Amino acid sequence: MPLQAAAEAMAAGDFRAAAASLDEAVSTAPDLAPAHKLLGSLFLGAFDDYPRARRHLERRCTPAAPARGRSRRPHEMSFARGCAVTCQQRLKATHLFRRRKPPLRNSAVEALDALVGNWKLTVTDAWFLESREVRQHGRATGRWLGEAFVELVAELQGAPTWHFVFGRSDPDQQLIALYHDPRPTSRMFRVTFGDGEWEMLREDPDFHQRFVATVTPERIQGQWHASEDEGATWRKDFDLIFERESSV
Numbered sequence: 281m282p283l284q285a286a287a288e289a290m291a292a293g294d295f296r297a298a299a300a301s302l303d304e305a306v307s308t309a310p311d312l313a314p315a316h317k318l319l320g321s322l323f324l325g326a327f328d329d330y331p332r333a334r335r336h337l338e339r340r341c342t343p344a345a346p347a348r349g350r351s352r353r354p355h356e357m358s359f360a361r362g363c364a365v366t367c368q369q370r371l372k373a374t375h376l377f378r379r380r381k382p383p384l385r386n387s388a389v390e391a392l393d394a395l396v397g398n399w400k401l402t403v404t405d406a407w408f409l410e411s412r413e414v415r416q417h418g419r420a421t422g423r424w425l426g427e428a429f430v431e432l433v434a435e436l437q438g439a440p441t442w443h444f445v446f447g448r449s450d451p452d453q454q455l456i457a458l459y460h461d462p463r464p465t466s467r468m469f470r471v472t473f474g475d476g477e478w479e480m481l482r483e484d485p486d487f488h489q490r491f492v493a494t495v496t497p498e499r500i501q502g503q504w505h506a507s508e509d510e511g512a513t514w515r516k517d518f519d520l521i522f523e524r525e526s527s528v
Contacts, residue, residue: 286299384427385428388455389455392473396422397421397422397525401420402417403417406518407515417436418436420433420522425445428447428448431445441462442460446471467482467484469482477494477495478491479492487508489507490504490505499523503517504516
């Protein structure tokens with residue numbers, strides 16, 4: 281029986297199999313009330329296909345019209361009214377459930393929302409350019425990846441330059457950044473971000489590197505430094521300036 285199979289699948293936690301069985305049940309079973317109950321359980325949070333569940337519930341909660349010349353019998357009227365009320369209650373409960381669902385973002389990662397948007401980039405005062413006065417320009421875009429990560433991608437002079445993905449290690453209570461550039465080079469930085477300050481630091485065997493910046497809603501003024509003696513002395517590599525163009 282489809283309803284029995286659906287109930288067994290629900291008990292086993294196989295919600296997709298339960299939904300498939302309910303598809304058959306609501307199409308063939310004359311007594312739809314148990315199907316409504318199971319279907320309501322599915323779309324109240326256990327199953328991720330809310331639109332499909334809603335269509336089934338709304339369609340099956342609308343009683344068919346009686347044949348011409350025949351009025352509804354009392355038990356049919358009672359069933360229809362009860363079914364409609366159940367449908368309304370389930371839909372209302374679904375809205376409340378989804379509205380009250382707690383946010384998934386960690387508050388420490390939420391601070392990185394300040395990076396989300398489109399930015400104009402300027403690199404200047406760089407020891408590796410022709411002179412300290414030379415300026416290179418580009419663009420950067422920050423966006424959320426789901427609810428737990430922030431991505432920041434940049435290009436300079438029209439060419440891809442670097443790619444950061446920011447997240448958090450809860451056991452270490454530490455923001456981290458994974459970095460990649462086209463050389464290809466990949467690195468990881470420890471990050472602090474808040475109160476108008478942004479710092480990134482790595483202490484790897486090749487050399488140490490850090491980024492320090494002041495952050496405002498419209499501008500980020502930062503500098504990259506490097507150390508080849510394990511942090512005893514630091515040299516400035518270049519200034520990196522973000523100027524906001526738009527929010528995403």
